[in-house]
Amino acid sequence: xxxxxxxxxxxxxxxxxxxxxxxxxxxxxxxxxxxxxxxxxxxxxxxxxxxxxxxxxxxxxxxxxxxxxxxxxxxxxxxxxxxxxxxxxxxxxxxxxxxxxxxxxxxxxxxxxxxxxxxxxxxxxxxxxxxxxxxxxxxxxxxxxxxxxxxxxxxxxxxxxxxxxxxxxxxxxxxxxxxxxxxxxxxxxxxxxxxxxxxxxxxxxxxxxxxxxxxxxxxxxxxxxxxxxxxxxxxxxxxxxxxxxxxxxxxxxxxxxxxxxxxxxx
Numbered sequence: 001x002x003x004x005x006x007x008x009x010x011x012x013x014x015x016x017x018x019x020x021x022x023x024x025x026x027x028x029x030x031x032x033x034x035x036x037x038x039x040x041x042x043x044x045x046x047x048x049x050x051x052x053x054x055x056x057x058x059x060x061x062x063x064x065x066x067x068x069x070x071x072x073x074x075x076x077x078x079x080x081x082x083x084x085x086x087x088x089x090x091x092x093x094x095x096x097x098x099x100x101x102x103x104x105x106x107x108x109x110x111x112x113x114x115x116x117x118x119x120x121x122x123x124x125x126x127x128x129x130x131x132x133x134x135x136x137x138x139x140x141x142x143x144x145x146x147x148x149x150x151x152x153x154x155x156x157x158x159x160x161x162x163x164x165x166x167x168x169x170x171x172x173x174x175x176x177x178x179x180x181x182x183x184x185x186x187x188x189x190x191x192x193x194x195x196x197x198x199x200x201x202x203x204x205x206x207x208x209x210x211x212x213x214x215x216x217x218x219x220x221x222x223x224x225x226x227x228x229x230x231x232x233x234x235x236x237x238x239x240x241x242x243x244x245x246x247x248x249x250x251x252x253x254x255x256x257x258x259x260x261x262x263x264x265x266x
Contacts, residue, residue: 007037008059015052016202017045017105024060029068030118035092039099046103049265052206052213054103055198056126057110063135066117066151067093090150093118097125097154101221104214106205110198111135111176112191117148120167124154124184127217130198131176132191137184140171157224159183209247209263 008020019041021028028034045051058064067089075085100107100122109123111131120137123129139148139155148155148168156164163182167174176188189197205213219238223231242248246266254261 006031006034007041009041011050014203015050015206016055016199017048017051017053018055018057019045021056021058021064024062026068027062027065028058028060028119029065029071030093030096030122031068031071032089032092034068035089035096038096039092042096042099042103042107046099046105049210051105052210053202054105054107055110055202056100056107056122057195057198058113061113062119063109063111063113063115064119064122065114066119066121093121094150097121097150100125100127102218104217105210106213106217108198108202109185110194111185112194114138114173116140118151120184121148121151121154124151124158128201129185130194130201131179131185131188132194133176133188134191135176135179135188136173137167137176137179138171138173139167142169142171155184209251209261210265211245211247211263212242212251215242215245 006021006023008018008022010018010020012018019038021034023029023031023034042054045054072082072086072089075089076082078085106128107126109126109129109131111123111129112135113132114136115123116138117140120139123137139151141148141151152164152168155167159182166172174182174184176185179185180188187197215238219235223235226234246264247261250263251261
């Protein structure tokens with residue numbers, strides 16, 4: 001495992017990259033350094049053919065506490081009261097969240113602690129999420145006069161409007177069981193079983209054609225923003241191109257011949 005202090009990296013033989021937030025002293029806050037490290041890591045992983053699935057985990061009692069408020073407060077010292085600095089940090093954060101969505105590799109959040117504000121946004125931005133039954137989630141900006149507007153983007157694309165608004169307007173903690181009910185995470189499992197459950201899901205996904213996974217992930221997020229007719233037209237074209245790919249031909253042939261497919265990821 002490579003130790004870059006605030007982010008640990010570990011790539012298994014079967015192509016599962018574990019990225020572990022490791023800035024426990026700051027509750028894994030999304031500081032400028034953490035945002036840059038995450039952005040670089042997702043970009044590198046997306047371009048690395050050896051990586052098939054990414055797990056985003058964290059050390060310590062907090063999965064991610066959101067933005068580093070001490071760092072943000074220090075940014076107020078400029079003559080513009082921090083406006084340019086705040087804009088820079090928000091752009092960096094939005095870039096990381098969009099980088100997770102556009103990364104061609106599936107990303108699974110493995111949550112064992114508290115995920116608040118932009119930390120909750122981080123979980124919502126991942127394709128899948130498995131959490132310990134002791135984990136909690138919140139968008140608590142209203143408690144400090146700062147509505148969680150950017151976390152709202154990812155949150156509202158994962159849960160229903162009224163569930164999202166309840167979290168955003170009250171700032172209350174949402175237990176893992178409830179987070180699973182409303183669709184923020186896939187499931188909550190006993191704390192001691194989280195890593196095993198996440199690895200089981202990651203290995204299952206990693207066994208598929210990476211070309212197929214990248215095609216599907218890109219199409220999923222693209223069609224979601226389209227009107228129904230446009231979405232079907234777009235998805236139909238994706239299916240046609242997918243059918244012409246080697247791995248689709250191989251996979252269908254293997255199914256008919258009752259054998260395991262031999263992926264070429266192409």
